[in-house]
Amino acid sequence: xxxxxxxxxxxxxxxxxxxxxxxxxxxxxxxxxxxxxxxxxxxxxxxxxxxxxxxxxxxxxxxxxxxxxxxxxxxxxxxxxxxxxxxxxxxxxxxxxxxxxxxxxxxxxxxxxxxxx
Amino acid sequence: xxxxxxxxxxxxxxxxxxxxxxxxxxxxxxxxxxxxxxxxxxxxxxxxxxxxxxxxxxxxxxxxxxxxxxxxxxxxxxxxxxxxxxxxxxxxxxxxxxxxxxxxxxxxxxxxxxxxxxxxxxxxxxxxxxxxxxxxxxxxxxxxxxxxxxxxxxxxxxxxxxxxxxxxxxxxxxxxxxxxxxxxxxxxxxxxxxxxxxxxxxxxxxxxxxxxxxxxxxxxxxxxxxxxxxxxxxxxxxxxxxxxxxxxxxxxxxxxxxxxxxxxxxxxxxxxxxxxxxxxxxxxxxxxxxxxxxxxxxxxxxxxxxxxxxxxxxxxxxxxxxxxxxxxxxxxxxxxxxxxxxxxxxxxxxxxxxxxxxxxxxxxxxxxxxxxxxxxxxxxxxxxxxxxxxxxxxxxxxxxxxxxxxxxxxxxxxxxxxxxxxxxxxxxxxxxxxxxxxxxxxxxxxxxxxxxxxxxxxxxxxxxxxxxxxxxxxxxxxxxxxxxxxxxxxxxxxxxxxxxxxxxxxxxxxxxx
Numbered sequence: 315x316x317x318x319x320x321x322x323x324x325x326x327x328x329x330x331x332x333x334x335x336x337x338x339x340x341x342x343x344x345x346x347x348x349x350x351x352x353x354x355x356x357x358x359x360x361x362x363x364x365x366x367x368x369x370x371x372x373x374x375x376x377x378x379x380x381x382x383x384x385x386x387x388x389x390x391x392x393x394x395x396x397x398x399x400x401x402x403x404x405x406x407x408x409x410x411x412x413x414x415x416x417x418x419x420x421x422x423x424x425x426x427x428x429x430x431x
Numbered sequence: 432x433x434x435x436x437x438x439x440x441x442x443x444x445x446x447x448x449x450x451x452x453x454x455x456x457x458x459x460x461x462x463x464x465x466x467x468x469x470x471x472x473x474x475x476x477x478x479x480x481x482x483x484x485x486x487x488x489x490x491x492x493x494x495x496x497x498x499x500x501x502x503x504x505x506x507x508x509x510x511x512x513x514x515x516x517x518x519x520x521x522x523x524x525x526x527x528x529x530x531x532x533x534x535x536x537x538x539x540x541x542x543x544x545x546x547x548x549x550x551x552x553x554x555x556x557x558x559x560x561x562x563x564x565x566x567x568x569x570x571x572x573x574x575x576x577x578x579x580x581x582x583x584x585x586x587x588x589x590x591x592x593x594x595x596x597x598x599x600x601x602x603x604x605x606x607x608x609x610x611x612x613x614x615x616x617x618x619x620x621x622x623x624x625x626x627x628x629x630x631x632x633x634x635x636x637x638x639x640x641x642x643x644x645x646x647x648x649x650x651x652x653x654x655x656x657x658x659x660x661x662x663x664x665x666x667x668x669x670x671x672x673x674x675x676x677x678x679x680x681x682x683x684x685x686x687x688x689x690x691x692x693x694x695x696x697x698x699x700x701x702x703x704x705x706x707x708x709x710x711x712x713x714x715x716x717x718x719x720x721x722x723x724x725x726x727x728x729x730x731x732x733x734x735x736x737x738x739x740x741x742x743x744x745x746x747x748x749x750x751x752x753x754x755x756x757x758x759x760x761x762x763x764x765x766x767x768x769x770x771x772x773x774x775x776x777x778x779x780x781x782x783x784x785x786x787x788x789x790x791x792x793x794x795x796x797x798x799x800x801x802x803x804x805x806x807x808x809x810x811x812x813x814x815x816x817x818x819x820x821x822x823x824x825x826x827x828x829x830x831x832x833x834x835x836x837x838x839x840x841x842x843x844x845x846x847x848x849x850x851x852x853x854x855x856x857x858x859x860x861x862x863x864x865x866x867x868x869x870x871x872x873x874x875x876x877x878x879x880x881x882x883x884x885x886x887x888x889x890x891x892x893x894x895x896x897x898x899x900x901x902x903x904x905x906x907x908x909x910x911x912x913x914x915x916x917x918x919x920x921x922x923x924x925x926x927x928x929x930x931x932x933x934x935x936x937x938x939x940x941x942x943x944x
Contacts, residue, residue, distance in 0.1 A: 357606060387609075391606055394569045405580060405588060409588035
């Protein structure tokens, strides 16, 4: 279980970083999404891994429970990363449509100074 | 009723912004009125809050009446009060400028985004919960993405993509850091974190140290510390200049977070994280100042000149912060206020020039109102470079004075003084190219290379931009004239920062109440 979660976080992060370094807007956005998945799984694991335990205290009997706070954090993180992905898609689309180029590096600008300055 | 005033700086813009979007979408005048009224009201509220906290008491507001550390708390101490007052006093002239120059008409939803941005900044300064800090970071960032690409344009979009991607990476790192800290301490309330971190057994500190460093990296991204500053020049230079002026406070959010977290939670006396930051934060800050100063000298465009000026001032600020002593923190706080106002002024003046002459730093024919604008540019330049008589000089003097006894003091003195010199040369070069060389030009030389002004603007009140600039300049002058009270306040704030027990006790309800 630990190995599975740890390797999932690691592989997602590695893939995400690799895609971001591709410097084209579509892979970059995919990479960002993979990174947010990685961080969501990571946050989920910070409350320690427990199988089949509810995230709620039972006041009638002693049963195992899992830490509910990371789940709340993950929920917040998912919502925020979802919104952010939408924003970055729109901005990247705007950049692509106005320059017909999906590279995220900014092209060198023709120098307004001419050649003497 | 009075105890709810503490959440008003967050709630007010949070209510005004959707109201502007949903009800006033097609009424620009009403949008302006509501936005301005909200900014004025915010200034009043934050000043009232500052008056409440001026005697050194720490006030808390428990959201949903859940006691800390289980609920989220907003905390008001001298530092928070100072930062929210600074934010609201910066927002007012920036908003006036945006209205006066017509920038708010060049795209949709400027005022709503502006209010959301204020909400995020206010929340980030007030919150006492680390995860809530992340949420407010996201609020202010998502508003800033909208503001940054306001009015569109190819290069602005391209710079926007870089800015968004860089900050999304930063947010992801923030979450990793928070997760790591939570897994070690089991809490994310800053006061509770401080208690728990101090109790961590020595063998358990590896994860904690990783978390602390990751958190510092996140704040360093926001504060544009040197190896992580690459997002700033193209983002600020391509953003609308009034927006960039508002962004002057955003880098300070990073500086504030470093000050807050690394005095409260990972303070200098905490053994678990001792020696973690000292060895490299200060050299990085020195390099930041150097890079900013050289950038000022090498800029071919006004926007980049102002952006690198902002980086240089962040370098000075971070030098003072990274000493982690009380006197240095006081100097840092004084310089923080100054550099925010000065950077904002420089961005606004840059916009005045760019509206008339285009964005390149080139000799061009004298523009309308060239005398007034060049005087403002001169004032902004000496303020940002830290020359007498304005407050930048006093701020740098305080910083230099605070380094006495520090190990790297000769380096700090050398870099700050040399950096100031290079900044002055860079500013003087830009100013003389822009304002003096044009007087000798024959008229036909200029029309080929320079970009024409962005578009022909409708008739507008031309005074408002100058009112805004002189407002900021007035703030700088006031900071200079009232340097005595200001430094006393900064010293009291620093003393409160380095005696965090009052903060912790109040938040965790250990004393009265």
